[in-house]
Amino acid sequence: MGNTDWIDRNEYPFASHFFQTDAGKLHYVDEGRGEVVLMLHGNPAWSFLYRNLIKLLSPNYRCIAPDYIGFGLSDKPLDWDYLPEEHARHIEALIGHLGLKDITLVVGDWGGPIGMNYAVSHPHNVKRLIVMNTWAWPVNRDFHYVAFSTFMGGPIGRFLIRRFNFFAGTFMRVAFGDKNKLSPEAHQHYLRALPTEAERKGNYVFPKQIIASTPWLAQLWSRIGVLQDKPALFVWGMKDVAFREKELKQWQSVLPNSLTLRLNTVGHFVQEEAPQELGEAVTEFLRNKS
Secondary structure: OOOOOOOOOOOOOOOOEEEEEOOEEEEEEEEOOOEEEEEEOOOOOOHHHHHHHHHHHOOOEEEEEEOOOOOOOOOOOOOOOOOHHHHHHHHHHHHHHHOOOOEEEEEEEOHHHHHHHHHHHOHHHEEEEEEEEEOOOOOOOOHHHHHHHHHHOOHHHHHHHHHHOHHHHHHHHHOOOOHHHOOHHHHHHHHOOOOOHHHOHHHHHHHHHHHHOHHHHHHHHOOHHHHOOOOEEEEEEOOOOOOOHHHHHHHHHHOOOEEEEEEOOOOOOHHHHOHHHHHHHHHHHHHHOO
């Protein structure tokens, strides 16, 4: 894990836990007691993204927030492939290791497919779904995604991410609806979690996999119907440059037992940009769908 003196322990006051995987030690937060709320991050984030939600919910719920291998405080081996299905395998193993039952699954960005892969394989163990700005289906025919994946997952994009921490540095700020909502202090927690070129492989593999993982996404999405009766809450940043109204409607079509909160001024990182609105919506949803 290395030196963690850069972490503001007022912002992120959680004890560290580790789970040994075949790729290294996976770090996770495990705070509170009660019903399980499992929070899965995307790229280039880590469990820090969920700090406000964890602090809000942990007096009444057991909040689990892992960092995928290659992210946050987890190990970052250079000789691992970082494919999303491998991250999904680790999350499934962590759930089994901790014996988590009746899970409320909270997902955004790559947490969507990684979490939904578990949900469609173990629908009996997922009680509710909370979904923010994500997808879990093939997008290889959508130019919006093909163009992004081709550039950011290609030689130039990989170079920018590896050399200049471009995804955490530049793209993250671009993805906010209101750039002022990403404070310099919070931003440092994403930048400093990926300090060296050798530690950014997970960060630069993900963009290519938006298209390269099409077969995995297709088999995942083919089973999504097993979740159609699950209570779901969508909290959607409407100014997201990545996931739009179009993607929200696709989710709503397969999860009809749902409520939707549209945040008209918010971008991609709902957890960071609108923690109060998210917290209020999640608290009410958990209370009413118990």
